[in-house]
Amino acid sequence: MxxxxxxxxxxxxxxxxxxxxxxxxxxxxxxxxxxxxxxxxxxxxxxxxxxxxxxxxxxxxxxxxxxxxxxxxxxxxxxxxxxxxxxxxxLLVPDDAVRDGDEAPGGRDLSGQGSGLRLPAEAFG
The missing domain is CATH 1.10.287 (Helix Hairpins)
Structure with missing residues (x-):
């Protein structure tokens, strides 16, 4: 992301x-x-x-x-x-900071979006 x-x-x-x-x-x-x-x-x-x-x-x-x-x-x-x-x-966080099953609002799974940096679900708060 x-x-x-x-x-x-x-x-x-x-x-x-x-x-x-x-x-x-x-x-x-x-x-x-x-x-x-x-x-x-x-x-x-x-x-x-x-x-x-x-x-x-x-x-x-x-x-x-x-x-x-x-x-x-x-x-x-x-x-x-x-x-x-x-x-x-x-804020961007490393891939390993996102746990399997973490979801952003709207049900987007953050753990399976490929490599690179991603936002943790808490960032959408």
């Missing part, structure tokens, strides 16, 4: 809130845009985490500040979770 066989979960949703996927070799414009957006989301999460530590360490917060922090952390966690799902689903 090659990376182009696995749809990439993109770091944004459609206008109606559905997940967006891309099938490509990872070198096109949309792939680069997705990489840049994922990097920005991870950078934002790191900055927010530092801010959360600062606010919580000060021990002088108001209920409104804690509520806003919780909202922002929840949003950031959702972004980071999506990045982790996307990247995890595209």
């Amino acid at each position: 090659s990376p182009t066989d696995t749809p990439r979960l993109l770091p944004w949703a459609s206008p109606d809130g559905n997940q967006c996927f891309l099938v490509s070799d990872g070198t096109g414009y949309v792939s680069r845009l997705a990489d840049e957006m994922e990097e920005a989301q991870l950078d934002s999460a790191a900055e927010l985490l530092a801010e959360a530590h600062r606010i919580l360490d000060a021990r002088t917060w108001t209920p409104g500040e804690i509520h806003l922090l919780a909202v922002e952390l929840t949003s950031s966690l959702a972004d980071v979770h999506r990045v982790a799902e996307s990247r995890g689903a595209r």
